[in-house]
Every structure is written in structure tokens, then in C-alpha cells.
Amino acid sequence: MAAGAASGGSARADTYKDARGWLLLPSWAVLGIFVLGPVCMMLIYSFLTKEFRGGVIWEPSLAAYDQFFFDRGLFGDEPPKIEWTYISIFWRSIWQAGAATLLSLLIGFPTAYFIATRPENVRPVWVFLITIPYWVNLLIRTVSMKFLLRDQGPLNDFLIGTGLIDSPIHIVNTNFAVQLGLFYSYLPFMVLPVYAAVERYNFSLSEAAADLYASKWTTLRRIVLPAVKPGVVAGCILVFVPSMGSFLAPDLLGGAKNFMIGSLIEEQFKGNAGNWPFGAAASMILLTMVLIILMFSARQQAKADKAGG
């Protein structure tokens, strides 16, 4: 696919080569100032000495990374052991984000499939309906979610009213509430790329499979899914990555009882700890992990393309 686009556009590309490079300047400037700059700053800060109550002293130090990986006891004078605290915080975040991604996929894929199989003129209406709730600020949506789920909220009132349960189900301040919150926050990031992929899918392939006596399940698994995989992968990444760094849903719906990566980092800059190098180091470790995940999925994708092509 990439090769086709390149060969088709090469003549034009040559003509506009100079102009095109020049036109990219604003985006490079934006990326440089607002992405590369802050990341470099974080990288540098993570290797500096912490100043008491926030700030950094310009002396190189590995203390932040040491704190992340080694446990020296409550008083910091025991022989170093492996520090599980932060690893378990990262693991919790990965797990929560993974569960939210899976939930999004389970709900998002059928939704996207449904939209893509509607007549062409009504599809935009469905996409529009999917995006409407997201015009509202994320914070408001998360708080509203809490109102819906609380013990005395409409959901429990309804379930009790219908006689399905006797006493309210505790959902707020549980991990499940966090997963629901993350799922709800990022669902369109799953639906839209999957929709785009399914819309491009040639449905005569499904008919051909049916003609060859493939069951519906086999058709889905062996024909549809491989064809729309890029959209699914993109959707999963778009849900997983922001979920990992999120702290709004864990704080509001999870009761902030356990740090997630996002809240751990926030605490280093805004909380009592005031440990900027450690916050920077945790951010760098998060960034590295996300990069590894992205590179891994890109390589898998490339492999699959190669095998398929």
C-alpha cells in the first residue's frame, strides 16, 4: 500500500520537493518546541539531583533511577533489594489500560462493523452520534459516570427497582470503575480507526468465503480480521497509551487509593514529595515502555505485511 502511494506521487513529489520541505517548517517547529523540547528537558531533569520541596540542583545524579529500581528500606540505609513498589504501580497501570482496551475492542469492534455495514448515506450520521458525547469535557464525563454508578445512583436504583438485586452493588472506588471510566473515555479512539478499516474492506471477499462454505465465524476470523487488522491495532494503541498515563479516572472513579503511573508522576511535581528528578525518571521509563510497545507492534505489522505481500 505504501509502495503504491509513493510510485503514484513521485513525479509530483519531485516538482514540489523544495517547496514541500519549506512548508514542513511550522510542523517541525511545533514538534521541536512542544514535543522534543519538553522530552529533552525531562530526560535531563531525570539525571539531576533533587532539591528539597521541588526543583532541581544542577548536579548529575542517578538517584532518581536508583529510587525507582532499588529498595533501601524505610530509612534508606538497608542493603539494596529490588524495589517492587513502582514496578507494581506500572503493572497496575498496564493491567488497567489493557482491560480498558479489551473492553473497548469488544464493544468498539461490533459497533464499527455495524456502522460500516449501514448504507453509505447514513454512516456519517452514526459516526456523528458516536462523537457527540465527546464534545463534553473529559472531566465532566468522568464525574457524571461517578454519579451514574454510585451506590445511590440511577444504575443501582434501577437494578433495585426491578428487583434484580436487594442492596446496591459497589462500583465506585473499585478497579472495575476505573476500567469502565477509561473504556468510556477512549471508546471513539477504537471505533473510528476500526470503522475506517472495515469501511475499506471489500465485502465480496466475505461472500466468496461463504460460497466456499466458510462459517460466519471462520469468515470473521480468517478473512475479515486479517484485513482490518491495521485499524484494530491502531485503535488498541490509541486506547491503551492514553489509558496508561491517565489519572482522572483512577482519582475520581477509583478513589485515588492506589497510585497509577499518572498519579505517581503528578504527586512528584504537585504533591508533598516534590521530587522532580524522580517524576522525570518515571516519565522517561513510561515513555520508553510506550516506545517499545509501539516499535514492537510496528515490527509485527511490517512482518505481517511482508508475509501477506
Place this chain on the structure above:
Amino acid sequence: MKNLMKSSAAAVALTVAANAAAAEGKLVLYHWFEYMPQEVLDKFTAETGIEVTMDTYDSNESMLATLKAGGMGTYDVAVPGDYMVSIMAGEGLLDTIADGELANKGNIAPEWADPSFDPGRSSSIPYQWGSTSFAVNRDAYNGDIQTTDILFNPPAELSGKINMLDSQGEVMAMASLHMGIPQCSTDREQLKALNAMLQDAKQHWASFNSDTAKEVLVSGDAAVGQIYDGFAAKAREEGANVEYAYPTQGYVAWMDNVVLLKDAPNRENALKFMDFLLEPENIAAVTNYAQYNAGVTGVSEHLDPSLAAQPEKNPHANAGEGVFIEVCDQETQAVYDQIWTNLKK
């Protein structure tokens, strides 16, 4: 919540700007959320023609972080709590108010004129003072609530229904009172016991939240909430059957103070604003809104008469002592930070 506060602060700033007919300059205020009634700012603008812009924060620590991360030179005044005044002075973030620069300095109540956190009131004036303890929903529990056991070793009916403030200082201070140990202990056994006690208490807690400390009590999401006295009074007025406790082990006392920041872009206007807040009538309007206490003499005639009778303002005879949060040195603080991380990991 924070963003919500920010945008409402921006809206406030716009309204104020529109009302200032003859602008005599500006004042940039960095303040807690839900702590400054709009009519007081309007009155200040009407009297002086100074436009007020207000940004808000939700903890002393986040305010300090913002100022240290390049916020200095943006704001004229901030409103830190007692211990934060000492920290900010130590960090060199406060400007000194010379003798005679504040016409109304004499209005400061004698007991607040020379506090330990700002001797001689060289950089600050009182804003409001009050206490932090906890409130219990009386529909959920009928027994004795005048003990810190309610938070740290609660009866079965309250277990799992407790909201703690998401603030290390408040939680640690209360925990120290519960155990009867100093706030900045260096005794290893005491610190280990504190760590273990908090680990054990956590199973009884539903959530950590400061922004919604009042809402969770009103909505019934929490039956017990660590909370400030004025917030507890508001929760009661909003219909929650809550009683504010003054535990026999003691409670946290605090005073928020208006400080003059170093490099204030509108230093003169900041001083005018401080003088304005030292007028009994004006600071009484803040007290009527926030429902705490002013540290200024002569406010009583301007106060809402119902305030003085509030149960939240009147510790019972057996109440323990109110203590300020203490500032620990770096080495000691590192242990407390570790205990806090252990608690929330």
C-alpha cells in the same frame, strides 16, 4: 475538578475586568478554590478600580510547585496555610512588608499578630483559620465519634465508608495524633509503627479525595470524611446528617494567610488588597461565605449571627488540643514521603 475551578476562575476574571470602569491597574491573585466570594472582589474593584484576576489551586503543595516552576513574577499574592508560609519564607518566595506599608495592620487580632510561622507578620496577614478533623454521618453510626479511632480503627459499620483527604500533611498529622507521637518523629520504632498503622487502616478507607471532601458526605458516598470545619458545616447545611468531631486525641488547627510574593508585578495593589482584607467588614464577608474564622478584631458585628453557634466552631469540653502541621527537615521528611508512597502504592 481542577480544570473546572480554573475555568470558573477565568470567568470570574472576565467579569471583574468588565466591571472595572476606570482601571487603576491589576492584581493577580493565586488562591484556593471556593474560598473567595465574588462580591468581595467586586467591592474591591469598585473601591479601588483595580482589576482582579484569580487563579485557583487545591493544595498548598501544588501552589508551591506552580510558583517554583516559573510562577513567580506572575502573581502578587497567594494564600498559603501556616506551615506553607514558613516553607515559602525559607525558599525565599516572600517579600517583606515594611513597617507602615499596611495602614490596617493594627487590626490583626493580638493572638494572630506574631505567629510562629511568620514572626511579626513580616510577609503575611491572616485570612481565615479553622480546624481539620472529620465528620460522621449520624444516620450511619450512633456511637462515640470523639476519637481518631473513627478514621484509623473504625467500628464495623463505618469500615469501607471513609473518605480521607488526599493530602499527605493532613493525613500524617492526624495519624501522629492518633498514635500520640511527634509529627516529625526521628524515632525508628515510632516511624515503623506509624507505617504499619496506616497500612492497616487503609483497608477501611473507600477513597482519598480533597476536592470532593464535602460532596461525598452530602451524596452519602462516604459515611465518614476527613474534612475542614467550614466544609463540614456546609455539608450539614446541604442536608447531610453529619456531625463534626473534635477527637480527644487532638485535631489539626490551621490558618491560611495572605502573603505578599517576591517579584509581585503589582506590589502596590497587593498591599491595597491586604489592607482591604484587614477591614473587619470585608474579611467578615469572607468568613460568612467560607464559614471559618477571621483573624481580625472587630469582625463580630459583621458576622452572620448563626455562625458563632455552629457546632463545628465550638469544641466540646473534652476535645483534645488543636495542633498546627509541623515542618520537618529534609531527612525526616524523606521517611514520611516513603510512608505516604507505601500507603498509596
